[in-house]
Amino acid sequence: MAMTLVVLLLLLPVTRVSAQEQQQQQQTPPEHVVQPGCRDKCGNITITYPFGIGAGCFRDDGRGGFQLLCDDSLPVPRLTVADYGIQITSLSISTGEAHASLNATRRCYNSKGSVISQGGPVAVPLVGTNLLFSDTKNRLVVLGCPNLGYFNGIDGYYVSGCMAVCRPRKSTASGSCTGVGCCQSMIPPAVDYYQPYLLDIPKSKGDLIIYVNSVTCRYVFLVEATWLHTNYTSKNHNKTDDFAVPVVLDWAVRNVENCRGARKNATTYACRSTLSKCINSKNGAGYRCGCSKGYEGNPYLYDGCKDVNECEQKGKHACYGVCTNTPGSYTCQCPPGTSGDATVKNGCQPKDSFTLAVKVVTGISLGVLLPFFMCFWLYLGLQKRKLIRTKQKFFELNGGLFLQQQIHNYNGNSKGTGGFKIFSKEELEKATKNFAADRVLGHGGHGIVYKGVLEDKTVVAIKKSKMMEEAQTKEFAREMFILSQINHRNVVKLLGCCLEAEVPMLVYEFVSNGTLDQYIHGGKGINSDRAFGTCLRVAVESAEALAYMHSSASPPIIHGDVKTANILLDDKLTAKVSDFGASKLAPTDEATIATLVQGTCGYLDPEYLITCLLTDKSDVYSFGVVLLELLTRKKALYLDGSAKDRSLVLCFMTAAKVGQHQELLDRQVRDEMRIEVLEEITHLVIRCLNMSGEERPTMKEVAERLEMLRRYQHHPWAQADGNPEERSLLVMNQQNVNYKFTQDYILDF
Template structure:
């Protein structure tokens, strides 16, 4: 018995020592209350606490380029000090770090009328509130819009003047009035959406001669945005008021110079959560984030060391403990006294210990052993799966030419510095993360070659990621060489290839992101091109596209043939600059006949008829397809139409027949006929006819096409080049020089209505041979 008594006394002494140490730590913590403002900065304005990142005076607030954290305290008036937002002058009544909220005041908008409904007066106080790009946004959960008085339609608009939210309040005779909540009789209310940063109230009166709305009308009408908990409507006294009054509104604030916590953590210097014991939380109202002290801590997470440990043992009501309480960093421990066990957090929860029998020990040991064995088996299974995934990725990487591509990139780098032009080999995990696991809402488009996703890389750059459906074995062998050559293309009108991913079965390509959709959508999808679109814009898009193809044909080494030129493969950026893209069709010019059979591809309506018969892709195949694109731009008609007679299904066939009949101007878009003079219309007509010639040798090169389109643009800008300019007269030679000289017009175009080619799936499309 003696050894057991000694051990019991040692346990009691240990617990008592821990309790004494805990008491000393609690006293020290109580003496050092955490600061809320920066050192040397004032932390109050009147009775309002001003915690950092807010501050009064230079160096006392967070300066991240967005106004709003800098505050001013006006103590000059007779009333209590007034706390306002610097640059906005909005009056603040409270600030909260924990909830991310602040309370401001707005003046209720008032309009008063006489007994006949005539307007009398309105209050002159400015009642709109603009939060701009500040950290504040109106709380959508704690505010509502109220229209008071009747009849009254109250609403508010955003900074562009568009309706945001509102409601209608009507009147009823006194004997039939329905007192109670603000539900539409004398008073109405409506919620507001999230993300609102501008508030400008309006209200509309109704004629009093309509008894439906005007019976028992009130003298004054109000509309105001107000904190939900502050406003209550239960009697007619509030309804019949005629004075001016202020109402509180709740603003949600956050650090908004970056969108999310994950983006903010990339810049450790600017990251607002400074305390080591703090957490970052994404904003629920608009972009941005806030900081909170971790569980078990309190204070200001925006200051270094601002979050301090909470002594839960001193908070008996919140953390009841009926045993021995020991405070620890971020938590506390409540245990039963020595010799007892049970739940010390409940009254009478500690009971004398039961004897721990040998059988119970054996059972416990067996259970622990089984748990350890199961854990080891799970870890082994995960390790095997991970190893298998790594081997699979490596096999795909080598099969897709990754090793060869790495060697070629190093060789280029040694020979000419950064010759790869920023080309990068991405991992599958990077692209998976960039597209949110290839989510459906990230899809930019689908095509015969695969799916294109929008992605955001780790450096916040936006890219287009093409996930192909399949790749033939012959293409795989040349993939590394073609990728390195295609990455060297650097032209303002060609979409830049930024890199690829080789760790998957079919390589994925990463391209520059172009924001404004395709030329096809611009022409046919209602995204911008209409009868009022400037002719110069169309000619510029055509000239830029032709310049890009000319560059690929003439300046790239080796030359690059596109193979699928169409309006869907010409993208437009925010300024409508054309960028030729190719998610899977572009090819290096074939070096021998063995490569020809693998190149047959393209889109019906744009396909070169000569290419269909020979399966040989040439630069003149791209010229034909571009001629169809140019015709589509000028006519705003689709290249294939399955309505009407068979001979009219092909736009090219219809156009050439119209040229022979001298009625081709009827196919042109109204804007083209209106703005393009006869001379320019004749030039562009012959340019299109040459491009879509059945004989490839009769077609011009892309360089000539680009030059003539640019000449047409210059001619159109010339005053005499506009419609209605009359005959050229004595300026004929000068204006003809703007067109770059006369085109060849002695080509025999032999288009016949009944010459057809049967293409895929048995569909019949008219072509002229």
């Protein structure tokens, strides 16, 4: 039985492209590929000028081929040449090629040799365009046997063709296209018209040589030569359907013969980039443009060619030394101290610059200096060990072991810290640039505060304290652990501490908007339309923070240095009480513990000055001074004033006794305050400033009273109707307020 030629024609989609084309399409398109404002994509195909979609987006030189159309209505957008209908699958500026997809011409026969079906293009014209069929990349292929296929030009004359015959199956060569079942032929240059034909060979008696192993359908088509290597085989046969194949088109600017003619007319010259060059077309008349050596991009656009960084293209430009990019090129030199050819692997060798004399001097120098350096490094090693021992000593003295154990017990495992961390000295030095002067946030009575940035970019405030008493040192770790548990929105969070220094350092959360003292006296100013409302809110928040430490903390905590400089404001002017440098844990028994008096003049509790016993009522007194500062916008202490005017508290008490205390209040505060609120807050300040601690209110009472006044100040009628206690403010009679000052009371100040 006769054996037909076996031909494998893979079922290719219309938009199938070669592996090289797919790689080109997956690459990111370079900059400046199209005219400004024009479309640069159709599906996954990059459009590069002189091609373009739409008016003004393609080169219009009177010839077709550069104007493209994109049909986005299809599932896969289809790109075609306008007026010619040829489907384009990829474009290349560097090679001057366009890949298209054409259907193969098919004719099928029955057993008697009569045609039963056919398909494929009748003609593919490129006449008058900038496109030509590539003579080097394409082949005319005839499949099936017996088959004589060819194509004609526009004049109707034969251009190229070949004949495929049949042979017995055992004589068929697998995977070849040399005339048995498949033949191929080259095409001449400058082909701009393709009209395929299949010549029928009638089957007659005695034609066994021609018709043995014949196939039903026969094909003729123009195809990219590489297609035969990847898609043709003899394992599949009797193909009867239609299919598409890739074709390579050479494009060029073809309105002139060559570059010489193109340069004569600068207006129509296509190579626009100053870094471009002209290349004569190898297929037909015309020319192409390319970027000069060392540049890449689109030479058809102004400033379209860009410098190539050869140093980043290791595969293309070998350099095993120091690579330096230059405009249009690069340099490759051996590293310092070596010489040779840097473009060759292991081409750079160390220089032998040592003469005999230099070697002798070097040897003697090493013999003398080596013992010295050994002693020096030994000294450094001993100093380092001494420093480590010193840090460990301070760590233990400051209660580091106790604090570690407390953190471990609190969190249930050795790794957790509950948000509180023991920092090393090196971490804080790095965070503050070794405690640089430009990182200082402020100076206080207990130390200097620095701004620090931790390794995780957290901004913190680091308190570097002054000397501390031995008794304080012993209790420091316990107090720090208790302070770290404070969690209140108006208290600056203690994040950790460093125990490796002689005096421990504290790490707090960073509050960005300065201190209340700066807003009252430092020129920043609370310049809102309701200044007193802001002041009153800050006072309420500060009082609530102190009340929380006195009443809710376990054990209770006494601040010990309440002042406007220790009340910080965030970006929303929310108050945050800070600086626990003088804070104490309230005693749990009746024993009184006398300590050296600490605090700030002008804010110190007179009873504390006498007894040296710090109590929660000491914080109440200091907070009363803060209230006075908010109301009067005056400093708590003027050292350069007269004897009677130095103390703000004494001035206020003296004025209040004769009913002139309103004159000390800030004018804006007086204008905004209701008279009943003024009298009530004056009475609260006087209670806080009482010489006897027992007579002062608690911070909880102060916070509640201030909150009541704040709400009444904003909504007097609504609040009064809803709360009997606040409604009493409406009927307050300032004439009945009796402050009961005595001469001794005033003289005590």
